[in-house]
Amino acid sequence: MEEGRAIATRNRQLKLFTNNSSNGWFAYRMKGWSHVVFEHPATFETLAMEPSKKEEIMNDLVKFKKGKEYYAKIGKAWKRGYLLYGPPGTGKSSMIAAMANFLNYDVYDLELTSVKDNTELRKLLIETTGKSIMVIEDIDCSLDLTGRRTKTTGKVGDEKAKQDTSTNKKDKPEENKSSHVTLSGLLNFIDGLWSACGGERIIVFTTNFVDKLDPALIRRGRMDKHIELSYCCYEAFKVLAKNYLGVESHELFPEIEKLLGETNMTPADVAENLMPKSTDEGVENCFNNLIQAIEVAKEEAKKKAEKEAKRKEEKEAKRKAKEEAEMKAEKEESQLEAERKQEEVDQKEMKSNGKSAEDTKENDLIH
């Protein structure tokens, strides 16, 4: 019976939920979430990254999935947070899909900018089910979450928290759009309500700029595991070569390994270049296309670095010239001041000399 249940779970159709905007004509008639069948083909096998890192993440997920009793024993909600960070095209979305397929979990893709306020966020949260991954992509762009937390109780719907957001809006009118979701609301959402909802939940935040995030948002306990997705290394390339061309070794591999060690290229770009452009394009051609593309990228990076170095040099030269001009002006100023003082002294001396000469004259006349 257990096994039958396991098979049923394995075969169940996964769903991808997205939250509906609460603005617009028919918003009042819509439910919080809409869903489609989730059919993303990415798996951990197709994911291009270092095998040891991949293994570590898979083990972490397995431990979580089997951890019901453990979480109950330690008195913590059965949830786990992941922060995926790295440049665009390094596989953050692919990783989420691989996680969902691996765990057989539904995905809730939460678009924060469409959420009107903390109350609505709360409603959305309550509507989600267990065995799911909640995804908030590009968290740094979704809201102004950086270091502007309110010092309120942080309760969902907190009035002060709302005011805090409206101040943000004043500062940066282009941000936040119509959303009044605050960082404190979101933090509360992760820690409190969502934890209380029970059962097997994963939350994933993604960002291209990890340094921009408020540390409170990504501290361990909220985001238990930080995973960096980075530029394509040789190991990742080998996964892509196997996926895209069915090739596990080739005489061009050493050259590609050397080039990838010298240049930053995303797995997305590597994959794009490996893909045959026509049905009769051979493996060697595809690898040569990639080599060419990496060489172009390398050249561009070199030019960019040179340009940057030149810009820095010019900036430094300007700074020095300004500093020198200021020093020169200061020197001239103090020289002028010294001359002015000397003139004053001379004049005083002249005056007193003239006076004593007159006195001598007068004295001579008396005698």
Ligand SMILES: Nc1ncnc2c1ncn2[C@@H]1O[C@H](COP(=O)(O)OP(=O)(O)OP(=O)(O)O)[C@@H](O)[C@H]1O
């Ligand atoms: N690590 C990877 N393994 C396998 N395929 C990858 C990887 N990274 C990127 N790709 C390929 O590039 C495409 C774009 O990648 P993906 O959307 O996962 O990147 P991302 O990091 O989420 O980008 P963004 O930050 O722009 O959302 C994917 O459809 C996939 O084909």
